[in-house]
Amino acid sequence: MKLRTRLPLLVIPLIAGPLLLAGLLAFIALRQSAEQKSTDQISALVSRLDDQLQLLSHVATANIDIFSDDPLVKSYLLTSDAEERYDLLQRPLLQKLASIQRVYPDYYEIRILQPDGFEDLRLQNRDQPNLTEEEADSPGFLAMRHADQDTLVRIGINPDNQELALYVSRRISLINPAFESFSTPPKLRGYLSLTISLQSLLENLSPSPWPQGSLILTDAQGTLLAASQEIDSARLLGDYDLSPGITVLQSKSQIDLHGQSYQHHVKCLMDGLWLHLLIPEADLFKESRNIGLLVLLICLVAISISVPLLLVLIRNRFLKPVERLNQALAAMGKQSQLIQVPVQSEDEIGELSRSFNRMSLDLHQSSEQIHNLAFRDSLTGLPNRLMFIKTLRREIETARQRRGRFALLFLDLDNFKHVNDTLGHPAGDQLLIKVTEIFQSNLRGYDYLSRPVGIEVDRDMARLGGDEFTLLLNHPEAEHLAGPVAERVIKALSEPIDLDGTACYVGCSVGIAIYPDDGRTVEDLVKHADLAMYQAKARGRSTYQFFSSAIAAHSQQRVLLDQRLHTAVETLNFQLHYQPIIDSRSMRVVSVEALIRWNDPELGQVPPDRFIPLAEENGLILPIGAWVMEEAARQLAAWKKAGLPPLRVAINVSSLQLGQSGFARQITQVLNKYQLSAGDLYVELTETAVLQGREQVLENLYALRSLGIQIALDDFGTGYSSLSYLQTLPIDILKIDRSFILNLQENNNGVILSAIITMAHSLGMQVVAEGVEDHDHLAFLIAEGCDLLQGYLFSTPLPAGEIERLLNLPLPEVI
Numbered sequence: 001m002k003l004r005t006r007l008p009l010l011v012i013p014l015i016a017g018p019l020l021l022a023g024l025l026a027f028i029a030l031r032q033s034a035e036q037k038s039t040d041q042i043s044a045l046v047s048r049l050d051d052q053l054q055l056l057s058h059v060a061t062a063n064i065d066i067f068s069d070d071p072l073v074k075s076y077l078l079t080s081d082a083e084e085r086y087d088l089l090q091r092p093l094l095q096k097l098a099s100i101q102r103v104y105p106d107y108y109e110i111r112i113l114q115p116d117g118f119e120d121l122r123l124q125n126r127d128q129p130n131l132t133e134e135e136a137d138s139p140g141f142l143a144m145r146h147a148d149q150d151t152l153v154r155i156g157i158n159p160d161n162q163e164l165a166l167y168v169s170r171r172i173s174l175i176n177p178a179f180e181s182f183s184t185p186p187k188l189r190g191y192l193s194l195t196i197s198l199q200s201l202l203e204n205l206s207p208s209p210w211p212q213g214s215l216i217l218t219d220a221q222g223t224l225l226a227a228s229q230e231i232d233s234a235r236l237l238g239d240y241d242l243s244p245g246i247t248v249l250q251s252k253s254q255i256d257l258h259g260q261s262y263q264h265h266v267k268c269l270m271d272g273l274w275l276h277l278l279i280p281e282a283d284l285f286k287e288s289r290n291i292g293l294l295v296l297l298i299c300l301v302a303i304s305i306s307v308p309l310l311l312v313l314i315r316n317r318f319l320k321p322v323e324r325l326n327q328a329l330a331a332m333g334k335q336s337q338l339i340q341v342p343v344q345s346e347d348e349i350g351e352l353s354r355s356f357n358r359m360s361l362d363l364h365q366s367s368e369q370i371h372n373l374a375f376r377d378s379l380t381g382l383p384n385r386l387m388f389i390k391t392l393r394r395e396i397e398t399a400r401q402r403r404g405r406f407a408l409l410f411l412d413l414d415n416f417k418h419v420n421d422t423l424g425h426p427a428g429d430q431l432l433i434k435v436t437e438i439f440q441s442n443l444r445g446y447d448y449l450s451r452p453v454g455i456e457v458d459r460d461m462a463r464l465g466g467d468e469f470t471l472l473l474n475h476p477e478a479e480h481l482a483g484p485v486a487e488r489v490i491k492a493l494s495e496p497i498d499l500d501g502t503a504c505y506v507g508c509s510v511g512i513a514i515y516p517d518d519g520r521t522v523e524d525l526v527k528h529a530d531l532a533m534y535q536a537k538a539r540g541r542s543t544y545q546f547f548s549s550a551i552a553a554h555s556q557q558r559v560l561l562d563q564r565l566h567t568a569v570e571t572l573n574f575q576l577h578y579q580p581i582i583d584s585r586s587m588r589v590v591s592v593e594a595l596i597r598w599n600d601p602e603l604g605q606v607p608p609d610r611f612i613p614l615a616e617e618n619g620l621i622l623p624i625g626a627w628v629m630e631e632a633a634r635q636l637a638a639w640k641k642a643g644l645p646p647l648r649v650a651i652n653v654s655s656l657q658l659g660q661s662g663f664a665r666q667i668t669q670v671l672n673k674y675q676l677s678a679g680d681l682y683v684e685l686t687e688t689a690v691l692q693g694r695e696q697v698l699e700n701l702y703a704l705r706s707l708g709i710q711i712a713l714d715d716f717g718t719g720y721s722s723l724s725y726l727q728t729l730p731i732d733i734l735k736i737d738r739s740f741i742l743n744l745q746e747n748n749n750g751v752i753l754s755a756i757i758t759m760a761h762s763l764g765m766q767v768v769a770e771g772v773e774d775h776d777h778l779a780f781l782i783a784e785g786c787d788l789l790q791g792y793l794f795s796t797p798l799p800a801g802e803i804e805r806l807l808n809l810p811l812p813e814v815i
Helices: 003-068 069-079 083-105 139-146 199-205 231-237 288-330 348-375 387-402 416-423 425-443 478-493 523-537 548-572 609-619 620-639 664-671 687-691 695-707 723-728 738-742 747-760 775-784 800-807
Strands: 108-112 119-124 149-158 163-174 185-198 213-216 224-228 250-257 260-270 271-280 404-415 461-465 468-473 497-499 502-503 508-515 544-546 575-583 589-600 602-606 648-654 681-686 710-716 733-736 765-769
Touching: 003 149, 003 185, 003 199, 003 260, 003 271, 003 288, 003 404, 069 083, 069 163, 069 185, 083 108, 108 461, 108 775, 139 149, 139 163, 139 185, 163 497, 199 544, 213 664, 231 775, 250 544, 288 738, 348 387, 387 404, 387 461, 387 468, 387 508, 387 523, 387 687, 404 478, 404 497, 404 523, 416 502, 416 687, 425 461, 425 468, 425 497, 468 478, 478 544, 502 508, 523 548, 548 589, 548 609, 575 620, 575 687, 589 620, 602 609, 609 620, 620 648, 620 664, 620 681, 620 800, 687 710, 695 710, 710 800, 733 738, 738 747, 747 765, 747 775
Parallel strands: 508 544, 589 648, 648 681, 681 710, 710 733, 733 765
Antiparallel strands: 108 119, 108 185, 149 163, 163 185, 213 224, 213 271, 250 260, 260 271, 404 468, 404 508, 461 468, 497 502, 575 589, 589 602
């Protein structure tokens, strides 16, 4: 059998069966919903009637207790003389009872009965005959007379008007104080009875929620007391006896009346009063039956429409997918974008489509991965150096053809190495990711004036490697916008960056090169932007710098200086000069500070403040520092051997040296090599080296202290000058920066110097004053108790041979 024939045979039962089943389930659910709705309505109605009746009964019971306790009622019943009772008390009592009826108009009969059942007094607010003046044998009086409690509540038909009424009666027993003692048991004096209209209750019976149904009130024997007025309940019931349903407090049954099925609900409202609800099942399930027929009609219409439509859809979904797969296979070999076909079925065609999609996706992802590996930075997702070079080359070509201009910004993080070394490489990677996010949030499409500049971070920004980034600013006003954009980046990175609870400050320096002014090739633009960035760092970091010819010249000088410094390190072409340090009490030279000097054959005398920062930057400070330590120890050993007076040598140490794990061991080896003691040398370091120190720096400082080598803090007052590290770090000597001494008379420097000397002494430190150049400086420092003095007043830094001569001269000749 062909598929064209099989499809209708399979589709028709598959569609018709579920639809018909759904219709049947819907009909059942609707029928159950109708029954539940009816039950809820019945419960609500019964609760409303029950609550109303209970409320009426409770209020009447409370009221009759109050009424029977009224002194006028008591006096009336205690007066045995009928003539006296009628003449003196009946009128005021009637007025009293009339006032009660005005408040409670439903109490349409208020009666007082004698103990023998004679109705002694009646007050009614209706025009109706009194047919029951003598009630000694009436069922109501007999029930009241034999009741276990003083108050009796009952439902019954009022014989005077044949209406259903609520009777509330109160037995009144009193002591006559005029003739009886208070210890005498109270005697029955009569009864107070309220006849209460139930009209408000009966009004709830009509209209019935079910037009063909009926609500009926009966007594315990099933006698009809009241009913809703939509239909003739008596005719509806005919000879049917309602009493069999009065067996439990609440029941439900199904009965047949005049050939029609009814649901019979029975509920006891109170003793002697029962509520019957007769609901035709035809009315009850009419709505669900109509909706069920509608559902059946909808199912048939759905079958007649869906079957032909589904046949067409299946035909299209079997034949056309094959054609789409063929077309997709042909296109996949010609196009680079992702090719996918829709999966429309779960059969072999659908599986074939999914397999094709998986194959196409894998090929596309592999292609994207290869592209990303080649052109994207794996950490930040930004274009890498290779992609940047391609983009920059394309921008140069476009600008050359259109005679355009653009700016290249070279960005370098200022404090990344410190964060990376201190917190570890994972923290450094996290920092780079967050920095990239900051770039994206601050550069996406706008400069600092919120003017569109066409920046697309994922396209125009690149990470060249490490902490270096580049940004292409392609805009007609790029030359004017580059500075504000750089300021915006620098400002954004000036805020602390949270790395797992640690606030890190990195900052950023930016170099800017403009095409074509600063270069027409990729190499020139990158080189010049890089040079401008280094100039920005030299200016104090966290700033930007445009490239200029002066920067190029400075760069050439820097390159030459770097080359010559490497040569000097290889040949050890350095000398040490020594500047004396004087004891302020004995005015004798007690130590010297070793200061490096470099006289290059090509550059001449190069100042330390020029080559030392370069050496710290390129790492040459480590071999230079090792040479200084070795040479200073050798010279000190030679002086000792020559019999010169005892002398100590201070050696300046870089933070990079302190960051080496074997630094303390290195000093120990040098001391042992030249047979020196720990007290012969002490090290000097700057505040910056301490504050930027890592854990290894602090470990080395404490190791030096444990060896007995003293530590001097140089240039105190020029850095952060935090008092906390003076208390916690192993510092023995405090060297006050020469700027305080030279400007002694300015800006309260004298007061500050006095405070520093006093503070250092209180912490157990010695104080060295640098820059002592005249006798006024000397006199002030001696008066303030400064321990050690150093400056041109005594001597400039001298070669070792001249230090020997200086030590042999009397001090007055030195000054």
